[in-house]
Amino acid sequence: MTRLDELSAFLTVLGGVARSVVVAERGFSRRTVDAGVARGIITRPRRGWIAATDADRQLVAAARLGVVLTCRTQASRLGLWLHDHRGRPHFAVPPHSAPQLPVDAKLHWGRVPLPRHPDALADPVENVLAHIAECEPFEQALATWESALHGGLVTVESLHGLAWKPAARGILLRASPFADAGLETYVRERLRWLKLRVLVQIWIAGHRVDTLIGDRLVLQIDGAHHTGSQRSEDIRHDAELLLMGYRVIRGEMCASQGCIGRIRPCEEHISARGAHARRRPPRRSVQWTHEHRSGITGELSEERFGRLSAGRSQ
Known part of the structure; x- marks a missing residue:
């Protein structure tokens, strides 16, 4: 196996897209990367990133735009139930940033329960659910949360151990797997x-x-x-x-x-x-119901049965 083959295999392990510094730390030289680009095996979607030519197109786009796939976009990728899969993509961006993107997208700046790794291009399911809770109507967000629970991507117990915003806490209280x-x-x-x-x-x-x-x-x-x-x-x-x-x-x-x-x-x-x-079946008589509500339990004595019978005959 050549060094370029090893680089291709390493990129596959990383999901097809990786930072150049991560590749260099694994001992792959700039010359090896350049050779892969020249042969059409590797692309450079953005400065500081490389990708295999057969990598997931959405992950490549996220690296090129400098965003993280989240909310409805990542929920769809995870196979979660959505009320409507159509619409613009949803991206997470760093707090206080104002990226100028060439596409119409919904941007999320909010706090999430799990910290994002600097190399992450797609949010974990917990962060996806946090954004869904803020972005979708309650009923639709609840359906997506329950889809994640039913599919085993998360559990109610694990979700209770995280810090959520009020909207997500309300959904968690009602969610069922x-x-x-x-x-x-x-x-x-x-x-x-x-x-x-x-x-x-x-x-x-x-x-x-x-x-x-x-x-x-x-x-x-x-x-x-x-x-x-x-x-x-x-x-x-x-x-x-x-x-x-x-x-x-x-x-x-x-x-x-x-x-x-x-x-x-x-x-x-x-x-x-x-x-x-x-x-x-209908109750047998008003008198029987009254006696039951009066606290009589067990078998009736002959005297009590006589009183009840006399009452019914009047």
């Missing part, structure tokens, strides 16, 4: 005012359901993968749930974010019709 998608977070949050128990991603009849509202209302939020054999299995599970006394709401429209606005009328119908409540 059990939501599989952002729409499930939206549903749970928008049903909070009903004061009902809302459970997400729980197992019923051997299958996982998206949301259980109250005792028996199951809400299934379908995505694009609910086709073919998966769709047939979903229908079979729905039938089994119906036989067990559950009510099932399933709709492909919920796979699109356009259905979010329809949750509010759904809330009102759930509350008005009592679709979430399990039917219970």
